[in-house]
Amino acid sequence: xxKGFWIAYVLLLIAQLLLCNYFVFTPWMMATxxxxxxxxxxxxxxTAGGMxxxxxxxxxxxxxxxxxxGLNALALVPVAFARKKIISIVFGQELIxxxxxxxxxxxxxxxxxxxxxxSLTIFLAIYIWADxxxxxxxxxxxxxxxxxxxxxxxxxxxxVRVLTxxxxx
Amino acid sequence: MPRRSALPGIINFAVFILLEIASLYLLSHSSxxxxxxxxxxxxxxxxxxxxSSEKVRNFFSLRGTNEKLAQDNFxxxxxxxxxxxxxxxxxxDTVKIGKLPGYTTLPAEVVKMSHAKxxxxxxxxxxxxxxxxxxxxxxxxxxxxxxxxxxxxxxxxALSFQNADISISARLGSEGGSGLLVWDGKSSDGAILKEIxxxxxYSPGDTIYTSGHSLVFPPDIPLxxxxxxxxxxxxxxxxxxxLFQEFKxxxxxxxxxxxxxxxxxxxxx
Numbered sequence: 001x002x003k004g005f006w007i008a009y010v011l012l013l014i015a016q017l018l019l020c021n022y023f024v025f026t027p028w029m030m031a032t033x034x035x036x037x038x039x040x041x042x043x044x045x046x047t048a049g050g051m052x053x054x055x056x057x058x059x060x061x062x063x064x065x066x067x068x069x070g071l072n073a074l075a076l077v078p079v080a081f082a083r084k085k086i087i088s089i090v091f092g093q094e095l096i097x098x099x100x101x102x103x104x105x106x107x108x109x110x111x112x113x114x115x116x117x118x119s120l121t122i123f124l125a126i127y128i129w130a131d132x133x134x135x136x137x138x139x140x141x142x143x144x145x146x147x148x149x150x151x152x153x154x155x156x157x158x159x160v161r162v163l164t165x166x167x168x169x
Numbered sequence: 170m171p172r173r174s175a176l177p178g179i180i181n182f183a184v185f186i187l188l189e190i191a192s193l194y195l196l197s198h199s200s201x202x203x204x205x206x207x208x209x210x211x212x213x214x215x216x217x218x219x220x221s222s223e224k225v226r227n228f229f230s231l232r233g234t235n236e237k238l239a240q241d242n243f244x245x246x247x248x249x250x251x252x253x254x255x256x257x258x259x260x261x262d263t264v265k266i267g268k269l270p271g272y273t274t275l276p277a278e279v280v281k282m283s284h285a286k287x288x289x290x291x292x293x294x295x296x297x298x299x300x301x302x303x304x305x306x307x308x309x310x311x312x313x314x315x316x317x318x319x320x321x322x323x324x325x326x327a328l329s330f331q332n333a334d335i336s337i338s339a340r341l342g343s344e345g346g347s348g349l350l351v352w353d354g355k356s357s358d359g360a361i362l363k364e365i366x367x368x369x370x371y372s373p374g375d376t377i378y379t380s381g382h383s384l385v386f387p388p389d390i391p392l393x394x395x396x397x398x399x400x401x402x403x404x405x406x407x408x409x410x411x412l413f414q415e416f417k418x419x420x421x422x423x424x425x426x427x428x429x430x431x432x433x434x435x436x437x438x
Binding site for chain 2: 046047048051052055058059062068069070071073074077078081130133134135
């Protein structure tokens with residue numbers, strides 16, 4: 001199962017690279033799977049380990065797809081830092097104690113959407129803020145945030161289904 | 170239930186900060202736009218930190234600054250009294266004015282002061298070893314504070330102006346009538362100017378000065394502004410005065426002593 005997870009993780013990373021290169025239609029919107037990938041990291045990996053993986057994942061996307069090195073890493077590390085807190089708030093402490101990954105079937109779509117919403121909010125807020133570097137208006141950033149949140153939510157739900165095998169079988 | 174150690178949380182936070190700094194470093198070296206933005210944010214942060222530390226340092230150096238200001242204030246007040254004296258000598262009859270007494274001044278700090286009584290007092294940190302004598306006045310730039318009643322080696326006890334036993338000779342406006350100014354016994358900045366003859370006209374807002382008739386205080390020290398008046402016994406006005414001096418804020422004062430006080434007292438006896 002663990003081996004399957006990492007294969008799926010790498011495949012999603014490639015999917016993210018494709019999204020970054022080919023799913024760019026307007027500056028008002030971006031699509032990302034990264035927060036879902038970090039949220040679905042096995043719970044036996046600690047917060048520090050999760051942050052290192054998130055940083056490497058973000059840097060990988062930065063190097064291979066986008067021009068600004070460090071941008072995805074900067075936004076993804078806080079998601080990893082808050083990962084266990086988000087899971088414990090949305091799904092309960094039991095999941096953390098038993099180190100059991102959440103699934104849509106077991107925990108419900110609403111809870112998963114809520115966890116994804118929080119993760120995406122953290123990621124997109126930092127990403128858009130750092131990407132604009134003070135040169136874009138608040139209105140533009142807010143619009144970009146809203147559009148990106150809506151689109152990325154769909155991709156993230158699909159990513160959760162891929163990364164949680166009990167749901168895909 | 171076993172208590173959880175804080176160490177993992179600290180390690181996690183340290184790793185978080187480290188990774189974020191590394192990401193910011195890479196970001197700043199990847200794009201000029203982000204480099205400028207991060208440099209600007211860094212400068213703002215540094216400015217806030219150094220600005221705060223400067224405020225803290227300024228706060229702790231306030232005492233020194235206050236003492237320096239009090240010293241400067243004393244020097245200026247001394248010059249003011251001297252210049253007023255010279256003005257008076259230059260503009261009036263030298264035979265009469267030449268005998269007007271000069272004043273010795275000395276800076277002091279209030280070490281204790283009462284406010285809530287009917288007979289308030291002040292203790293200042295200068296005594297007879299510093300040259301302080303009884304019946305000297307205590308003034309500030311904003312008015313009269315009290316009269317020294319008893320002197321020890323290093324401290325002096327004074328009756329505050331906020332004392333029912335104290336009255337000082339005051340003048341209404343620059344050339345108006347003189348009367349007795351006493352504390353109203355109620356407010357910290359209220360006084361009453363008594364015994365102003367009815368023929369002296371005045372307007373609310375006129376300044377009240379020391380008259381110079383008392384031998385204790387030099388003339389022309391501004392004391393406050395005139396307010397409402399009422400006629401007493403059909404012969405004099407009694408005017409409410411708002412003092413310039415805020416008694417609760419007094420810390421540094423100037424002791425003034427009339428050099429001819431003893432001679433005039435001897436003559437009066």
